[in-house]
Amino acid sequence: MTEGTDDDGGTNEPTAGGPSHVLVVEDDPDTRDLYADCLVDAYDVTAVATGEAAVAALDDSVDVVLLDRRMPDLHGDDVLELIRESGVDVRVAVVTGVDADLDLVGLSVDAYVEKPVGSGELRETVDRLVRVGRYDDRVRRYCAATQKLAALDDAPSVSDHDAAYRELVRRRETLERGIDDLRGALDAADYELLFRGIGGDGASDAAPPASDDLPV
Structure with a gap:
């Protein structure tokens, strides 16, 4: 996680190394901008439109991934699998219009948020995963x-x-x-x-x- 130094003793505030880093993965440009605008005042935000771009942007600086489940190139489930295989220690929230089903049981996600999602719920989800x-x-x-x-x-x-x-x-x-x-x-x-x-x-x-x- 992005903590700045081993001695950081903060709670949910930006650390000595800067604020936590959120990777937004959403193919719809309006939704992607909405999510980024909701978070940018408290977090470093990287917003990408495809699963391939998400995998390319993933590194140890990323603390939370907001992942759309349906995208035009790689399915969100495939992106999630690649994230977990990368070994990067990151929390993942799936934010999707797909209703939850029993296939959710096998997904290694930390949160599942169904669209439409308000800015308050989105921010609360990220805050919780960071904490x-x-x-x-x-x-x-x-x-x-x-x-x-x-x-x-x-x-x-x-x-x-x-x-x-x-x-x-x-x-x-x-x-x-x-x-x-x-x-x-x-x-x-x-x-x-x-x-x-x-x-x-x-x-x-x-x-x-x-x-x-x-x-x-």
Whole structure:
């Protein structure tokens, strides 16, 4: 995700590296411009008209993809598959006029929004995916820092007075504060999105965990 530095402790505000990056994939020019105009005041927006252009524009700077499901070149489902195969850590919301059906079960999407969609709903969807993505990303980096410190604590050649060791401790503490800030910004729907994969079937029937049960 686009976080600027490992030490970013913000919530849903632009980071030191700039605002989050949204890729809008929509073949209708009026709809594409409408989505971009709705988001451009808070996010960096790249808007493209085809699935091929979407795949070409995808890189690690992209945080959220708004993906039309029906496009003239590549079908949105094919674009989604290519996005997941790319290995880019990105949240994807399908925004489409196609009614949801059971085929949705097999789609690796984070949100499914049916057209017509108002600017408020669109913005809320992106905001939520950004919040959840930042929390998820920061938890992974916090766990990585914790594991590194545990390994270094067992290394006889490493002193806790070493500059690199102290820097890692500081980074973990900063990440922990950032997790606390983000956790306070999450609501029940955010928790549901974060833990949707628990159980192994891509969705969870369990109630979202209380905030005290989340990583700190």
